[in-house]
Amino acid sequence: MTPDAPWLIAGLGNPGPWFRLTRHNAGFLAVDRLAERHGARFRRSGLAGLTAEIGIDGHRVLLAKPLWWSINLSGRPVAALLRRHGVPVERLVVVQDDLDFPFGSARLKRGGGPGGHNGVRSVGEVLGTRDFVRLRFGIGRPPKGRSVGDFVLKKFSEEELAVMPGELDRCADALETLVRRGLNRAQDTLNARTDA
Template identity: 35%
Template sequence: MPNSGSPIIILGLGNPGIEFERTRHNVGYHVVNLVLDEKNGRLRRGFLRRYSYCVLTVKHHSLVLARSNSYMNRSGDVVPELLRRYGVMPDRFIVVLDNMDLAPGICRIKKGGGDAGHNGLKSVIGTLRHGDFYRFYIGVGRPPSGASQVDYVLSVPDMNELADINSACMRASQGILKLPYKPIAGVIEEINSRGT
């Protein structure tokens, strides 16, 4: 990634509103916030834009941090405008989201694949008409047998799980901040080779 002059776009998935802030489904928002905190950045909402964003300069490279202002199932609506505005191809586009197939505290990076039933990812893939982009997955675990998956992801984890999830979010944010310095393959290896 550092070899190209075009920006890197990071889109954190989540739901807007204070009632969703600390839920499992909003870890994508949380990772974006952690990157911004590290660099003293602040999201702003452009006139008539459906997303909030901040452009950071790290080692002469631009990182565009963005969050959709729509609900999760409309996450993809903002993607064409973001890619067009910054002249970015999908190989420099990263989506950050929750993943129930990973235990709380696990952070993984993958390129391509399906939506695995995740409505935000489904929206992004549907808008792009392909899934050939990077995903930073934050593990949130699965609900107990028989419990609603929707209620689970829209609820706040208990304190033990929250600590693990926050740790994974921190690793993802640090991985994002390394992208201007090293190839994405190196960041993937570093994060995916960890046990957590």
């Protein structure tokens, strides 16, 4: 990997305005926040989805919202963007919602299983590797008696939306630190703030 290789930060979500504030679209919301910070706008990038380009301390960073019918088929557009922009898999970051963490909690890690997230599974299967970084944004578990499928496709509650800007800022901070200073430093920063 060359030192000046670009980064790709891909937020996972479902296409269409109805899904915009649903829990399964936390990945889209996080990359939206990062784009806003840097004054970047998303534009259509062929069949691969929407992309925006930013710079972080001299590093070229491509932000993406893959659009391929469903979040569960995110692998093909992510792979297409990696090829098109010459991004090594070591500099791919996938931002996802995660049922295993309470709302507002977030974790960064490299590799590991998809944990039941079909979009992450699709990326790993298409790329033939899980050696990419994931930012996992906690959305909590559904209330008793409510299905997971129904829960992730419902909008965040009013209480959650009220604090969402701060939670997304924490994620954006972590992603910027990852690019600037590496995974270990970004993990320390994010995990310390999450546990506080």
